[in-house]
Amino acid sequence: MTKPTTEMTRDVRVDIAVCTFRRAELAETLRSLAAIAVPDGTAIRIIVADNDVQPSAAPLVDALRPGVPFEIDYVHCPAGNISIARNACLDNATGHYLAFVDDDETVSRDWLLRLLETAVATGAEAVLGPVRAGYDLSAPSWMRRGDFHSTRPVWVGGEIVTGYTCNVLLDRNHPALVGRRFNLALGRTGGEDTEFFTHMHKAGGRLAYASDALVYEIVPENRASFQWLAKRRFRSGQTHGRLLAQAAAGGGRAVGIVRAAAKSGYCAIASLLFVVSPVVRSRYALRAIMHAGVVSGLLGVRELEQYGASEVAAR
Structure with a gap:
């Protein structure tokens, strides 16, 4: 297996969390995770947190298990509140690191390697990666040219002061993250991740950026407006x-x-x-x-x- 350029000096366990709510695209997300490169000595576990009232994602996850070389922990955590799902991932995580990706994204082969490299090199509590949007020809030309849906961090005074959960790796052992949870009051509106990382940063947590830890997201027609x-x-x-x-x-x-x-x-x-x-x-x-x-x-x-x-x- 491929090793990162920054050598991991001990056995590492990484949980990869995917919160889902009635999305068939989850299948492609899991297939892309099945193909990631993993450094020697690193154990991977995937947590799928199903936020539907009924455990609707369970059959899809079970059907894909044979093709995924990692353990998949399916967690039913109803309902319709993304903070509940994100907190379920935090509560069920057992690894040193916990990564989040969305259920309509696919990851690049070296995605995890690049996040881990940056985490080891910087010692940051959270490492963000970019999300590169993909448009089909039905999207307005100005939108495709301007790339309005891609996600990257924003620097303020030379540092990143907040983050997002669509492509991030957390070092769970840092004090700024221990016991921290997503705000349930924001679980239907969104913004729960912005608040989470803003408060983490104010508590002394640092955010780093791995520019080559790529994640891809196809923009559906209903969002291309x-x-x-x-x-x-x-x-x-x-x-x-x-x-x-x-x-x-x-x-x-x-x-x-x-x-x-x-x-x-x-x-x-x-x-x-x-x-x-x-x-x-x-x-x-x-x-x-x-x-x-x-x-x-x-x-x-x-x-x-x-x-x-x-x-x-x-x-």
Whole structure:
């Protein structure tokens, strides 16, 4: 088996968590995990956390078991709340490391190797990898050119201060992660991962980036629209605004509202100025919507739901 360039000096156990909710694409996710390269001395176990009311993913997982060279632990954790599923993965993990990928993604062959290399080299509590979006020809040309669905970390002042669960490796033994769980109140809206990693970072946890730990996601037709992106950006802004509100003291919230509103207005005007350039126009428009979401979050408006019944309705 392939060894990473940074040598693993001891036996390592890695759990790979996949939270699922009525997605047939889970089959391709598991097939891609079955083909990953694993360093010598590393044991792999896959945790599938089924968030449906009924254990609907169980037959698919059982059918795929013979073709997967790793143990698969199927966990039924109802229902319709992604935080319940993510916490079930944390509760059932036994390895030194726990990786998360989504049930509509496929991983590259060297994905885990690259995450482990970076974890060993940096000692970071969490290592993020990129998610590269794939579009079919039915997606708008501006969307394909601008690559609006790919996921990468954002640096603030030269460091990563929050993260995501669609491609991440956690070192479970670090104090900033011990006992940490995803917020159940955000399990239907999303943003639970942003909050998780923001609080981890504030507790002294570090986030690193493995740029070649690639994960791929095909964008389905119902997500290849400006409306879907706008809803996603607004909800992301709401989460950011709520976190800002939690940290604000005195007049800090009012200052935050004014600042976010000004940014939203600036981006809205910029989107109009670039009306002849669909990619640039859409970027500014989506940023305007995101900052409007920050205002909403600072004002305490409840975040939009995107999991459970809302997720089913969107498919």
